[in-house]
Amino acid sequence: MNDLERERLARELLERSVADETEVFVAFSNAALTRFTHEVSNQNVAANSVEVSVRAIVDQRTGVASGNAFDMLSLQQLIERAAAMARLAPRDSLLPRLPAGTPAPPARSAYVASTAGASPEQRAQLCEPLFSAAEDGGCWCAGYVSTSSFGVTIANTSGTLSSFDGTDAAVNVKMIARDSSGWAEAHTTDVAAVDAAAVGRRAVEKAALGAAPRSVEPGAWSVILEPAAFGEMLSYLTSHFSAQSYEEGSSFFSDGLDRTYFGENVTIYDDWSHPLAPGMPFDYEGYPTQRLALVERGAVRNVVTDSYYAKKLDRENTGHALPAPNAYGPQPMHVVVAPGTRPATEMIASTERGLLVTRFWYIRPVDLKKAIITGMTRDGTFLIENGRITSGVRNLRFNQSILDALRSCEFSKEQLRTASYGYSLVAPAAKIDGFNFTSTTEF
Amino acid sequence: MSKEAAARALDRAMALGAQFADVRFETTRNERIEVRNGVVAALADASSSGYCVRALIDGSWGFAASDDPSDAALDETAALACAIARAGARAARRRIGFPPPRGYVDKYETPVVRDPASITLGERVALLLEAERLLHAGNEVTVGRAWIDIWSTTKELHASSGSQITQHLLQSGCGIQAMAIGDGDAQTRTFPGDVGLYQSGGWEIIEKAQLRENAPRVGEEAIALLHAPQCPSSTCDLILGGSQMSLQIHESCGHPAELDRVMGWEANFSGTSFLEIDQLDRLRYGSPNVTIVVDNTLPLGMATCGYDDEGTKSARSDIIRDGLLVGYEMSNDTARAIGRESNGCVRAQSWSYAPMIRMCNLSLLPGDVPFEHLFDGVRDGIYMESNRSWSIDDRRLNFQFGCEIGWEIRNGKRGRMLKNPTYAGMTPRFWGSCDAIGDASSWFAWGTPNCGKGEPIQVGRTTQAAAPARFRNVAVGVGYS
Structure with a gap:
């Protein structure tokens, strides 16, 4: 369903609505994925879907109904169901009017037609160099x-009409050797830009470098976290920048903005237009998303808001709403960490003794306010001695405060788009001293 | 969907060279209400209908899904499934797909005591508003939440083997949560368990939870935790409450016993497993007290149904018997690879997702010790309840779990409350230290509504029935030192 068809449908539903205010959300998805193991496709899928969701507001009462049937009777019933739910809901005196705004045009690179039209054969062809790299x-x-x-x-x-079309192409591979493994991935909007052979080579190199891993003692280590590892760690901090967490007191900086928590070199912002991850220029209320500094030279500057929290906290609407109904508050969805000045190779070369971490696994919060998280290293953890990678090491568990990590760290000048559970983040590699490993595992 | 539509998709797939095909029609309705701090933050009613076709060609599966019920779309979807299967077969270095061994013609329906449709939206909202209000036992409670989820699913599976299976499934759940903030600390209490009470059935599940009755205590405990001493770091005996046991089973047995994971099918994402095939019938997983079964006929189980999404009939089978690894959660393809038959553990999140091995109802059988006697003989220990944090390595060995609340145990008696209780271990060593399990009176079907696995990631609903249990010499208070 293209943007004109979606807009036509949305207008028609708005015209039919009998609520005081109405928002219509139409989402189309065409997703295909070839999954493989042992050089065989074990899951090869394609799915088309369209969903329409109606948020009806009657006397500051809200109901949301959604469905995927598109005959007029079903759509009429959907509108009526949303309004009927709204009438039964309690009144929320803080509920603002639906926002009106015109977003900036999306980056042209956000949608690539050849990615949208990629065939099963093209995906199979991208698997081939990965299989060959494994065999070689x-x-x-x-x-x-x-x-x-x-x-x-x-x-x-309120007059908002915002549309966005995007594409995504990704390769993700883990290479498994006798006693080691390596991993690499690539995310882009353009399938033609995916260099599967390079991704495969990188993962194989890591597996080879990690062969015959040594055990090292847990404790405080200097670490260099590659972008995937650092990005995943940081993703457990981003919800602190929601106006809801800030207002409810669960954010680490709920005591106040404009205080310095981190090193001078730490700048984190939310930017839907970053060239490595061009995204939607508006939020799920259709309102323009601001490019926003969350942390500026170590000081926390902003929280992200939606129309509800903008009114509740008397702040500007930054355009970070999630789809209705949303009990989780506004969220930053395009987090970018500003790069440093040295390449990651120099950061390694200047490390007397430390660990290089490819990625983490199963990070979970341990303590919300202190932002302590735990997790495991995975698929390529290496010992650095006198500026050189000297061996692979068995995986370790860490327990680390993200706040402490960001107080004294260094970033590489390279950035990479990383992904985790459908969330994109642009991150450099990070060197952190005193990273707290607490136990080891058997592989 | 009509039999004619199913026949059309199957005929099309077989005409295009499929050696086996199935088509699954599915209609779901999800109702969600959430109250947060006195406001109805979510009042949603979502329905979705669609279908998927699986085609097997030269040992390779193709899967395509669509929400367009027209004849043309049925034909296109079947053809796309075949094209995908062919493309996969061309790239594959070997064959791994096989047709299911038999077909069934049958129907199944979740037993329901009280139809949720008989409860008005107003009554549902009123229940949650009242329960949430009662959570605010003091100013320290800055976040109160109360919620209800109801999932209704109708599935029809038609296969070229002759299967025609219709199922109507109903699952319900609810919960409350209080977060207290003070002195730079945040403490949370959730009830029931750590995600709420989720079971197969209707409104009787919501009534059983007794949200209003428990809300004041839950709010008070969240505040009390702010002022409780920190859980000490030591090695001592550990008693886990039932819901934390369900998490322990889920993470350290349920996932590693998924045979697709054992065979490397999840290696790049969810990981592999230490329960390797050459260890079957040999590996000492836990103490002789430990028997864990898959049972997709379990009353109230979230994964309880007549047939899985490959058309395998639900049954019970052992995974761990008297501490020994004896089985896996299996699909047709993976079971065949080890010379066994599927035990019906295949599920898809919805019509648009390919079926895969999911943890279903996987439960630790009860022991013979009344709950209160688990404390007998514990000179120095901690009792923990309600999961707050869970992490385990990608072979499911090194784990660290944290709970919302703990109590010290001194000389067989429960003592003062402890905050931030955590514990850690290596899976077989930990289960080897299990020396007592609560009896049937404390055994409960704890459902989990949000288990993630696969790429694209799928959310599954699962149950780990469990009783509280006792473990000796466990590292506690980890993560804070």
């Missing part, structure tokens, strides 16, 4: 190749 490197591999396109239209009775 004495490994077996598991991973996926995916291509997808998606479109969103949001319209409301």
Whole structure:
């Protein structure tokens, strides 16, 4: 369903609505993924779907109904169901009017037609160099190749009409050798830009470098976290920048903004237009998303808001709403960490003794306010001695405050788009001293 | 969906060269209400209908899904499934897909005592508003939440083997949560368990939870935790409450016993497993007290159904018997690879997702010790309840779990409350230290509504029935030192 068709549908539903205010959300998705293991596709899928969701507001009472049937009777019933739910809901005196705004045009690179039209054969062809890299490197591999396109239209009775179409192509592979493993991935909007052979080589190199891993003692280590590892760690801090967490007191900086928590070199912002991860220029209320400094030279500067929290906290609407109904408050969805000045190779070369971490696994919060998290290293953890990688090491568990980590760290000048559970983040590699490893495992 | 539509998709797939095909029609309705700090933050009613076709060609599966019910779309979806299967077969170095061994013609329906449709939206909202209000036992409670989820699913599976299976499934759940903030600390209490009470059935599940009755205590405990001493770091005996046991089973047995994971099918994402195939019938997983079964006929189980999404009939089978590894959670393809038959553990999140091995109802059988006698003989220990943090390595060995609340145990008696209780271990060593399990009176079907696995990631609903249990010499108070 293209943007014109979505907009036509949204307008028609708005015209039929009998609520005081109405928002219509139409989402289209065409997603395909070839998953493989041991050089065989074990899951090869494609799915088309369209969803329409109606938020009806009657006397500051809200109901949300959604469905995927598009005959007029079903759509009429959907509108009526949302309004009927709204009438039964309690009144929320803080509820603002639906926001009106015109977003900036999206980056042209956000949608690539050849990615949207990628065939099963193209995905199979992208698997081939990965399989060959595994065979040549004495490994077996598991991973996926995916291509997808998606479109969103949001319209409301305040006059907002915002549409966005995007594509995504990704390769993700783990190479498994006798006693080690390596991993690499690539995310882009353009399937033609995916260099599967390079991704495969990188993962094989890591597996080879990690062969015959040594055990090292847990404790405080200097670490260099590659972008995937650092990005995943940081993703457990981003919800602190929600106006809801800030207002409810669960954010680490709920005592006040404009205080310095981190080193001077730490700048984190939310930027939907970053060239490595061009995203939607508006939020799920259709309102323009601001490029916003969350942390500026170590000081926390802003929280992200939606129309509700903008009114509740008397702040500007920064355009970070999630889809209705949303009990989780506004969230930053395009987090970018500003880079440093040295390449990661120099950071390694200047490390007398430390660990290089490819990625983490199963990070979970341990303490919310102190932002302590735990997790495991995975698929390529290496010992650095006198500026050189000297061996692989067995995986370790860490317990680390993200706040402490950001107080004294250094970033590489390279940034990479990373992904975790559908969330994108642009991050450099990070060197952190005193990173707290607490135990080891058997591999 | 009509039989004619199913026949059309199947005929199309077989005409295009599929050696086996199935088509699954599915309609779901999800109702969600959430109250947060006196405001109805979510009042949602979502329905979705669609279908998927699986085609098997030259040992390779193709899967395509669509929400367009027209004849043309049925034909296109079947053809796309075949094209995907062919593309996969061309790239594959070997064959791994096989047709299911038999077909069934049958129906299944979740037993329901009280139809949720008989409860008005107003009554549901009123229940949650009242329960949430009662959580605010003091000013320190800055966040109160109360919620209800109801999932209704109708599935029809038609296969070229002759299967025609219709199922109507109903699952319900609810919960409350209080967060107290003070002195730079945040403490949370959730009830029931750590995610709420989730079971198969209707409104009787919501009534059983007794949200209003428990809300004041839950709010008070959240505040009390702010002022409780920190859980000490030591090695001592540990008693886990039932819901924390369900998490322990889920993470350290349920996931590693998924045979697709054992075979490397999840290696790049969810990971592999230490329960390797050459260890079957040999590996000492836990103490002789430990028997863990898959049972997709379990009353109230979230994964309880007549047939899985490959058309395998639900049954019970052992995974760990008297501490020994004896089985896995299996699909047709993976079971065949080890010379066994599927035990019906295949599920898909919805019509648009490919079916895969999911943890279903996987439960630790009860022991013979009344709950209160688990404390007998514990000179120095900690009792923990309600999960707050969970992490385990990608072979499921090194774990660290944290709970919302703990109490010290001194000389067989429960003592003062402890905050931030955590514990850690290596899976087989930990289960080897299990010397007592609560009896049937404390055994409960704890459901989890949000288990994630696969790429694209799928959310599954699962149950780990469990009783409280006792473990000796466990590292506690980890993560804070």
